[in-house]
Amino acid sequence: MIALTGYLVIGVVVLPLIVAFNKLTADDDSKSLSNRLRDIDPKREKLWYRILDDVIGPAMVGLLLVPFWPVMVVMMIHERIFSKPNPTTFDAPEFAVERTDLLEAMGVREVEQRERILDPLGAVPDLPFGHLNAAWEKFLEKMEPQDELWAFSAYWTLWGRKEQRLGYVIVRGDVVGQHFLTMRKEVEDPVPENELAPIRVGGKRKLRFKWLNRLRDTVD
Amino acid sequence: MTAQIAEKLIYEGEKLSMCTTPLSDYFAFGGLSPLFDALRCTALWRGYVGTWEIVDGRLYLIELHGALESGGDASVATVFPDFPDRVFAHWYSGTIRIPQGKLLEYVHMGYSSTYERDLFLDLERGVVVHTRVRQNGTSETGGAAEGYGICGMTVFSRSRTHEESIP
Numbered sequence: 001m002i003a004l005t006g007y008l009v010i011g012v013v014v015l016p017l018i019v020a021f022n023k024l025t026a027d028d029d030s031k032s033l034s035n036r037l038r039d040i041d042p043k044r045e046k047l048w049y050r051i052l053d054d055v056i057g058p059a060m061v062g063l064l065l066v067p068f069w070p071v072m073v074v075m076m077i078h079e080r081i082f083s084k085p086n087p088t089t090f091d092a093p094e095f096a097v098e099r100t101d102l103l104e105a106m107g108v109r110e111v112e113q114r115e116r117i118l119d120p121l122g123a124v125p126d127l128p129f130g131h132l133n134a135a136w137e138k139f140l141e142k143m144e145p146q147d148e149l150w151a152f153s154a155y156w157t158l159w160g161r162k163e164q165r166l167g168y169v170i171v172r173g174d175v176v177g178q179h180f181l182t183m184r185k186e187v188e189d190p191v192p193e194n195e196l197a198p199i200r201v202g203g204k205r206k207l208r209f210k211w212l213n214r215l216r217d218t219v220d
Numbered sequence: 221m222t223a224q225i226a227e228k229l230i231y232e233g234e235k236l237s238m239c240t241t242p243l244s245d246y247f248a249f250g251g252l253s254p255l256f257d258a259l260r261c262t263a264l265w266r267g268y269v270g271t272w273e274i275v276d277g278r279l280y281l282i283e284l285h286g287a288l289e290s291g292g293d294a295s296v297a298t299v300f301p302d303f304p305d306r307v308f309a310h311w312y313s314g315t316i317r318i319p320q321g322k323l324l325e326y327v328h329m330g331y332s333s334t335y336e337r338d339l340f341l342d343l344e345r346g347v348v349v350h351t352r353v354r355q356n357g358t359s360e361t362g363g364a365a366e367g368y369g370i371c372g373m374t375v376f377s378r379s380r381t382h383e384e385s386i387p
Contacts, residue, residue: 135250
């Protein structure tokens with residue numbers, strides 16, 4: 001009996017330590033379940049819900065886990081030693097202008113003259129880059145006296161979507177630096193017209209490409 | 221990802237659904253973006269619905285409805301304080317897709333559903349340079365509704381959560 005009591009007491013001490021350790025080592029930007037629930041349902045901001053979500057709920061779960069505290073310790077150690085980076089936090093590759101994308105060096109005034117936008121209905125400010133003037137001014141703040149400003153045209157593919165991107169980029173010595181986008185446009189590798197077939201619904205199962213229809217007809 | 225609510229476009233006197241979001245490019249190019257409340261509705265991850273108009277071949281934003289994380293409502297003036305009534309979308313180059321006719325295939329994701337026709341407007345810096353129509357097929361389902369729609373979404377209001385269906 002004394003051994004069992006001792007075993008449970010150790011569990012009562014160890015579990016809060018594990019919880020505290022996890023809280024201290026968690027990512028800064030990770031949100032707890034209770035925080036997510038509050039984002040969705042603001043009434044959970046009330047004191048009673050906060051006590052329920054942050055104190056009573058975890059305490060009940062903790063009590064249920066006390067008899068299994070050695071398992072929790074083993075799991076924590078295993079996670080610390082063998083855990084791999086979380087694949088959901090994968091960073092998408094970031095677009096950057098390369099030297100081969102550069103078109104021509106231009107002065108700031110020249111660019112601003114070229115990028116003035118006119119609208120017969122007056123729905124754009126009479127400033128370089130129109131509604132994006134503030135973003136342009138912010139971009140210019142990054143330029144240093146010896147920097148060059150270049151126009152660029154680049155192709156960029158992400159998640160299977162190919163884009164043409166145009167804009168201006170700061171070149172500092174040999175380094176092609178920060179850019180300002182003025183256009184991005186999806187570029188499709190065109191599907192030949194004769195490969196496109198109408199989709200039918202309600203009759204035979206719809207097939208988007210003619211060669212698939214032919215294959216189906218052969219099988220039929 | 222749930223099927224998304226379309227933007228609205230007034231084109232040649234008709235009010236149409238537009239499966240393209242030109243404001244996304246504005247924000248991507250560094251335009252100031254307010255914090256839209258994107259958690260309210262699963263069919264509106266962007267947090268707003270814009271109404272656009274083509275006048276003399278030029279694309280304009282004329283209305284915007286959305287909710288802000290701060291609790292207020294968003295309008296055109298929230299994004300473009302000096303142009304609350306009409307904004308020329310000079311930043312947008314690309315293709316606007318306008319689905320038309322009856323539904324052929326429903327896909328509960330983004331703007332992936334297929335309709336009998338797609339009207340495409342190709343724009344260069346906010347100006348229409350080309351229009352084309354793609355025939356996708358003919359619906360053989362008699363009662364199918366005309367025009368773009370979504371089949372379901374979950375709306376989280378401040379006081380309650382409920383499911384809604386849109387025919």
